[in-house]
Amino acid sequence: MLRYCALIVAGLYSAAAYASSPAGNTAPVTLTYLGTAGWEISDGTTVILIDPYLSRLFGPQPPGRPPAPRTPGDARPAYGWDDPATPDKSVIDAHISRADFILVTHTHYDHVLDVPYIALKTHATVIGTESTANVMRAYSVSEEQIVTVRGGEDYDFGTFSLKVIPSLHSPLDHKHYFSSETTPAGLKAPLTLQQMHSEGGTLAYLVRFHGHRILAFGGMNYIEREIQGLDPDVALVGAAGSRKELYDYSGRLMRALRFPEFVLPTHWDNFTAPYGASQQPALDALQSFLQEIHAASPKSKVILPKYFEAISLPTLK
Ligand SMILES: [Zn+2]
Numbered sequence: 397m398l399r400y401c402a403l404i405v406a407g408l409y410s411a412a413a414y415a416s417s418p419a420g421n422t423a424p425v426t427l428t429y430l431g432t433a434g435w436e437i438s439d440g441t442t443v444i445l446i447d448p449y450l451s452r453l454f455g456p457q458p459p460g461r462p463p464a465p466r467t468p469g470d471a472r473p474a475y476g477w478d479d480p481a482t483p484d485k486s487v488i489d490a491h492i493s494r495a496d497f498i499l500v501t502h503t504h505y506d507h508v509l510d511v512p513y514i515a516l517k518t519h520a521t522v523i524g525t526e527s528t529a530n531v532m533r534a535y536s537v538s539e540e541q542i543v544t545v546r547g548g549e550d551y552d553f554g555t556f557s558l559k560v561i562p563s564l565h566s567p568l569d570h571k572h573y574f575s576s577e578t579t580p581a582g583l584k585a586p587l588t589l590q591q592m593h594s595e596g597g598t599l600a601y602l603v604r605f606h607g608h609r610i611l612a613f614g615g616m617n618y619i620e621r622e623i624q625g626l627d628p629d630v631a632l633v634g635a636a637g638s639r640k641e642l643y644d645y646s647g648r649l650m651r652a653l654r655f656p657e658f659v660l661p662t663h664w665d666n667f668t669a670p671y672g673a674s675q676q677p678a679l680d681a682l683q684s685f686l687q688e689i690h691a692a693s694p695k696s697k698v699i700l701p702k703y704f705e706a707i708s709l710p711t712l713k
Pocket residue numbers: 502504565615
């Protein structure tokens with residue numbers, strides 16, 4: 397089981413001394429894990445979602461991975477690549493009531509499938525690649541809600557700022573994964589899972605919010621020179637097994653980021669299993685990631701998130 401001294405389970409901080417913030421909002425920033433690569437970042441006023449994927453369809457696996465076994469008791473239908481990408485509205489509605497911004501790292505279905513529904517429901521601004529924009533347009537999300545980026549932008553949104561980081565997709569299929577495809581314009585909903593399988597390029601995001609610098613990855617790769625100097629205090633780090641295809645993944649990452657105070661593993665769970673299912677195999681596999689981070693950055697506090705349990709960050713300003 398999880399036994400590292402620097403490991404902290406979600407929900408430990410209750411920031412006591414609230415100071416003033418630029419927006420006059422003194423609530424602490426919270427991070428809430430939605431499963432897969434999905435997160436909610438909130439100060440109680442501004443709600444930012446990252447890759448929110450709550451439907452957790454029993455769908456096909458990424459390239460090079462065998463079909464996942466069905467979780468005992470999971471009677472949901474199996475989805476193939478040619479099936480319509482159908483969001484589980486009841487699960488989404490149970491957990492997502494509002495959002496102001498949705499950041500999408502890339503347009504694989506385990507990142508983007510729920511975004512059109514959430515965008516239409518919340519009227520949030522969706523930020524992502526041209527591929528992300530075209531998925532939104534297929535579902536008639538309004539142009540006013542779509543901000544298309546390619547990496548390198550540094551945007552001010554008033555209550556927070558957002559640096560868009562060029563990045564790379566996880567090295568799936570033992571480094572044979574490659575996709576240069578972008579979701580084309582002109583598609584009409586409902587898209588199939590296959591139509592949500594164009595990567596469209598991959599981005600990471602640095603969210604500067606109430607003095608915190610939160611760096612979010614959507615998978616297990618990065619461009620080292622693009623992340624040097626970002627100095628996040630919080631890093632959401634892809635922790636699934638494909639990271640082992642990379643040379644010194646955790647060591648290079650921790651050094652480039654100058655040893656963030658908090659490291660939160662992301663994209664480590666089995667996203668084809670429903671929320672209530674056991675994630676023990678994924679948790680067991682996570683042990684080696686925890687060891688890597690502990691070895692590379694012993695002072696970093698690794699927080700293992702639990703679904704839908706808010707993690708409060710210390711109040712900075
Ligand atoms: Zn992907």
